[in-house]
Amino acid sequence: MRHGKVKASLSPGTTPGPASGRRILVVGGGYVGMYTALHLQRRLKPELGRGEVEIVVVTPDPYMTYQPFLPEAAAGSISPRHVVVPLRRVLHQCRVVIGEASAINHAKRTATLDTLSTEEEGTGAVTISYDQLVLAPGSVSRTLPVPGLADHGIGFKTVEEAIGLRNHVIEQMDIASSTRDPAVRDAALTFVFVGGGYAGVEALGELEDMARYAARYYHNIRPEDMKWILVEATDRILPEVGAEMGEYAVRELRRRNIDVRLHTRLESCENRVAVLDDGARFPTRTVVWTAGVKPHPVLAASDLPLDKRGRLTCTTRLSVDGVTHAWSAGDAAAVPDATAEEPGTLCAPNAQHAVRQAKVLAENIVATLRDTPLKEYAHSYAGSVASLGLHKGVAHVYGRKLKGYPAWFMHRVYHLSRVPTFNRKARVLAEWTLSGLFKREIVSLGSLEHPRAEFELAAGGHGGHPPRNPNGSS
Numbered sequence: 001m002r003h004g005k006v007k008a009s010l011s012p013g014t015t016p017g018p019a020s021g022r023r024i025l026v027v028g029g030g031y032v033g034m035y036t037a038l039h040l041q042r043r044l045k046p047e048l049g050r051g052e053v054e055i056v057v058v059t060p061d062p063y064m065t066y067q068p069f070l071p072e073a074a075a076g077s078i079s080p081r082h083v084v085v086p087l088r089r090v091l092h093q094c095r096v097v098i099g100e101a102s103a104i105n106h107a108k109r110t111a112t113l114d115t116l117s118t119e120e121e122g123t124g125a126v127t128i129s130y131d132q133l134v135l136a137p138g139s140v141s142r143t144l145p146v147p148g149l150a151d152h153g154i155g156f157k158t159v160e161e162a163i164g165l166r167n168h169v170i171e172q173m174d175i176a177s178s179t180r181d182p183a184v185r186d187a188a189l190t191f192v193f194v195g196g197g198y199a200g201v202e203a204l205g206e207l208e209d210m211a212r213y214a215a216r217y218y219h220n221i222r223p224e225d226m227k228w229i230l231v232e233a234t235d236r237i238l239p240e241v242g243a244e245m246g247e248y249a250v251r252e253l254r255r256r257n258i259d260v261r262l263h264t265r266l267e268s269c270e271n272r273v274a275v276l277d278d279g280a281r282f283p284t285r286t287v288v289w290t291a292g293v294k295p296h297p298v299l300a301a302s303d304l305p306l307d308k309r310g311r312l313t314c315t316t317r318l319s320v321d322g323v324t325h326a327w328s329a330g331d332a333a334a335v336p337d338a339t340a341e342e343p344g345t346l347c348a349p350n351a352q353h354a355v356r357q358a359k360v361l362a363e364n365i366v367a368t369l370r371d372t373p374l375k376e377y378a379h380s381y382a383g384s385v386a387s388l389g390l391h392k393g394v395a396h397v398y399g400r401k402l403k404g405y406p407a408w409f410m411h412r413v414y415h416l417s418r419v420p421t422f423n424r425k426a427r428v429l430a431e432w433t434l435s436g437l438f439k440r441e442i443v444s445l446g447s448l449e450h451p452r453a454e455f456e457l458a459a460g461g462h463g464g465h466p467p468r469n470p471n472g473s474s
């Protein structure tokens, strides 16, 4: 299992459903998982009160991550704990289990779970039975067999990766500032991002902006000493905002001296040298891989139907095609786009669909339990907003195109309205207001990732500070 701090409350063996009622098992605590459970607990209040229904949410982390805020968390504009929503607080009527589903046997209505306690105690996995299944484990980074990538690359999907990358970038500036070796300095100040979608462009835009600002506090680093490179295999970036705004984003990034390379692929990054298929070679200690996503591998460990890309084949009612009592939405699901003119078009994997699908999905489960008609999911894509750094952005929403400050402002307003819970909205707004009044935070707290290092050295009889990893942290 990835990580986590909360003990699970399931014991090994098969855990039966509630004595007199039905169990809804929600696999995943992201957009779809959290919003589906939230809608279910609101709509099934009477049934939950009478113990007729139980909602169990299984997820590896005790929080939902608001991924569109990860680039701002990496830039230090938002604290990491404010881009996540604590599931136990929001889903107080549900049973939240910290663990991962490793297999689904829908024919038998059972899921196999690895939880923190089964892992720690060395007991076997838990098998849990259910009556209704919501399978929403989202997606994972779509990697290619690029030599060196597994050893040196980092993704940008989790809050840990975003904060790790922030610390890493600042640490590279510290290394560059203190070394006398020009080759080490050059590699430390070279940052390669692969993939020009939301995640790659926003992460690069925000981090470059932060590093450019931080450079003023280094006596021997100027912004022009840094190389920021965006590698994109197709002829455009940010397809979500349309061709015109995508071209603007390329121009804006290049104006900032960012080396945007279209029609280019990363061939290898062995020995800390990024080699591109246009022949360029960049010694670097930073390769960020954001070249798309693929469905979570747990889907293949189920007996449910998958499409050729490995997503669950779903209907417009968000039920899994051809079976009963199984539902899905979001990045893990291939849902027909009922608003598209071209038959066979599927909903794109994004938060805009995931949140709306979760609502319809929950309503349809309630309708199934109460024996009322099901709804169809239909939402035409409203467009998108993307940040390119502080006060810079690009947007294409409801046919309106915006760029620069207005787009950035719209990006903030939109995401503030979307981030779950009033509590989070207030905290994020407070942080933005404070960061407008004071200077940016440029401190690296990379040592937070190794909290015992200092004590281990002291206990081992050595003095002084622990040596830093000379190769950087990623």
Ligand SMILES: Cc1cc2nc3c(=O)[nH]c(=O)nc-3n(C[C@H](O)[C@H](O)[C@H](O)COP(=O)(O)OP(=O)(O)OC[C@H]3O[C@@H](n4cnc5c(N)ncnc54)[C@H](O)[C@@H]3O)c2cc1C
Binding pocket: 027, 028, 029, 030, 031, 032, 033, 058, 059, 060, 061, 064, 065, 067, 068, 069, 070, 071, 099, 100, 101, 102, 136, 137, 138, 139, 156, 157, 158, 198, 199, 296, 298, 329, 330, 331, 332, 349, 350, 351, 352, 353, 354, 385
């Ligand atoms: C950096 C970044 C920026 C983005 N910006 C935007 C944006 O601006 N606009 C937009 O529309 N979209 C954006 N997206 C995309 C959007 O975040 C996703 O489309 C959305 O999160 C999909 O929701 P989901 O519920 O399917 O998956 P997720 O939100 O990823 O949730 C999946 C959940 O399942 C859990 N899980 C995984 N495996 C298991 C398992 N085996 N058992 C149990 N639980 C499991 C995961 O831990 C996670 O909690 C962005 C994505 C990223 C990475």
